[in-house]
Amino acid sequence: MAADKRLSPEDRKRKADEGADTDQKQDESEEFALSFADGKYLSHLTGCRSVENYERLNFVDEGTYGRVWRARDIESGTIYALKQVKLSKESEGFPITCLREINILLSLRHENIVHVREVVVGSSMDLIFMVMEYCEHDLKEVLESMKRRKQPYSPSEVKSLMQQLLAGVNHLHENWVFHRDMKTSNLLVTNGGVLKVCDFGLARQFCDPSHDYTSTVVTLWYRAPEVLLGDKRYSRAIDIWSVGCIFAELCTLEALLPGKGELDQLNLMSKMLGSPTEEIWPGMSQLPNARKVKFSKQPYNFLRKKFPTTLTNNGFDLLNRMLTYDPEKRITASEAMKHPFFTEPPLPVDPSLIQTFPVEHNRRKC
Numbered sequence: 359m360a361a362d363k364r365l366s367p368e369d370r371k372r373k374a375d376e377g378a379d380t381d382q383k384q385d386e387s388e389e390f391a392l393s394f395a396d397g398k399y400l401s402h403l404t405g406c407r408s409v410e411n412y413e414r415l416n417f418v419d420e421g422t423y424g425r426v427w428r429a430r431d432i433e434s435g436t437i438y439a440l441k442q443v444k445l446s447k448e449s450e451g452f453p454i455t456c457l458r459e460i461n462i463l464l465s466l467r468h469e470n471i472v473h474v475r476e477v478v479v480g481s482s483m484d485l486i487f488m489v490m491e492y493c494e495h496d497l498k499e500v501l502e503s504m505k506r507r508k509q510p511y512s513p514s515e516v517k518s519l520m521q522q523l524l525a526g527v528n529h530l531h532e533n534w535v536f537h538r539d540m541k542t543s544n545l546l547v548t549n550g551g552v553l554k555v556c557d558f559g560l561a562r563q564f565c566d567p568s569h570d571y572t573s574t575v576v577t578l579w580y581r582a583p584e585v586l587l588g589d590k591r592y593s594r595a596i597d598i599w600s601v602g603c604i605f606a607e608l609c610t611l612e613a614l615l616p617g618k619g620e621l622d623q624l625n626l627m628s629k630m631l632g633s634p635t636e637e638i639w640p641g642m643s644q645l646p647n648a649r650k651v652k653f654s655k656q657p658y659n660f661l662r663k664k665f666p667t668t669l670t671n672n673g674f675d676l677l678n679r680m681l682t683y684d685p686e687k688r689i690t691a692s693e694a695m696k697h698p699f700f701t702e703p704p705l706p707v708d709p710s711l712i713q714t715f716p717v718e719h720n721r722r723k724c
């Protein structure tokens with residue numbers, strides 16, 4: 359689809375965003391065309407070096423959008439992660455999810471966000487790889503391993519990881535990017551205890567006031583109530599809800615709200631946090647799916663009971679503010695970073711002192 363060259367880049371971007379609600383596919387292909395028409399991102403994909411500059415060592419993992427390998431830069435010997443972009447045979451062209459991921463990751467630079475070094479190509483143009491800094495673990499695998507060993511993170515380790523997570527998310531939000539798929543498998547942890555947000559396949563730039571966005575975002579267990587109720591004008595607050603679920607999981611090693619479907623997810627929330635009402639969340643009853651869901655009356659918040667000893671009052675207050683139904687009242691990343699939880703004892707440990715585990719995923723041979 360050709361972009362309308364008479365429009366300014368800002369107008370074209372706005373036009374693409376306005377189309378998001380009615381026809382997301384159109385929005386995506388238009389945005390794809392716009393990026394290329396503007397020539398803004400073309401440089402990332404043309405003149406790329408060859409993947410032959412890297413020696414593939416072993417397979418790490420396969421996600422929805424790509425396969426990840428551990429590889430060595432032949433010249434320098436440095437280890438990197440190569441994420442191979444899955445190009446579907448049915449649809450032509452470069453997937454928008456991947457283009458967004460590359461664009462966003464190349465535009466962000468922060469200690470707590472995975473760094474993309476370059477994009478390289480294989481023998482044919484349909485073999486494309488993102489070269490990223492390599493991290494030894496993802497948080498999902500770490501928490502599973504801790505559960506097996508019955509060796510959870512200490513409160514000061516949890517605090518350090520939460521501080522790093524919030525710093526990464528705050529950087530995204532300050533740069534008008536929301537992630538839209540925050541979960542433990544999308545958080546990498548190095549052997550030096552540094553946490554890095556990865557997998558920007560669903561991330562995108564947002565505006566304030568908000569536009570309409572697709573509701574098919576965020577893995578169910580970490581999905582905010584407004585997304586479940588069909589709100590298309592959601593904001594960066596959806597990431598904070600997910601961060602709250604991750605915070606709870608760091609403390610208990612169990613997913614906080616492991617729903618089996620969208621309705622079940624809302625019911626679990628209601629049982630744990632009390633049923634949402636128009637009083638505590640003005641505007642909730644107007645959301646597209648609100649009439650389809652009948653919450654049984656449950657006026658109590660049982661969240662504190664889940665963390666009798668693992669969280670101090672300040673820790674619980676922070677968690678409760680992240681898991682606030684009304685996205686307008688939900689704490690922001692920058693407010694959360696200043697919460698007294700982070701300055702009361704025990705203080706967060708230096709990342710280098712966070713316990714480490716043997717690397718599991720780079721042992722798997724290809």
Ligand SMILES: Nc1ncnc2c1ncn2[C@@H]1O[C@H](COP(=O)(O)OP(=O)(O)OP(=O)(O)O)[C@@H](O)[C@H]1O
Pocket residue numbers: 418419420421422423424425426439441472490491492493494495496543544546556557558559
């Ligand atoms: N830079 C990296 N270093 C080490 N491992 C990585 C790196 N990036 C990703 N991985 C591993 O590969 C997995 C899949 O990567 P990623 O989440 O980016 O792909 P995806 O296809 O979008 O995944 P999904 O759809 O499953 O969320 C991660 O959960 C992590 O275990």
Ligand SMILES: [Mg+2]
Pocket residue numbers: 421543544557
């Ligand atoms: Mg992922």
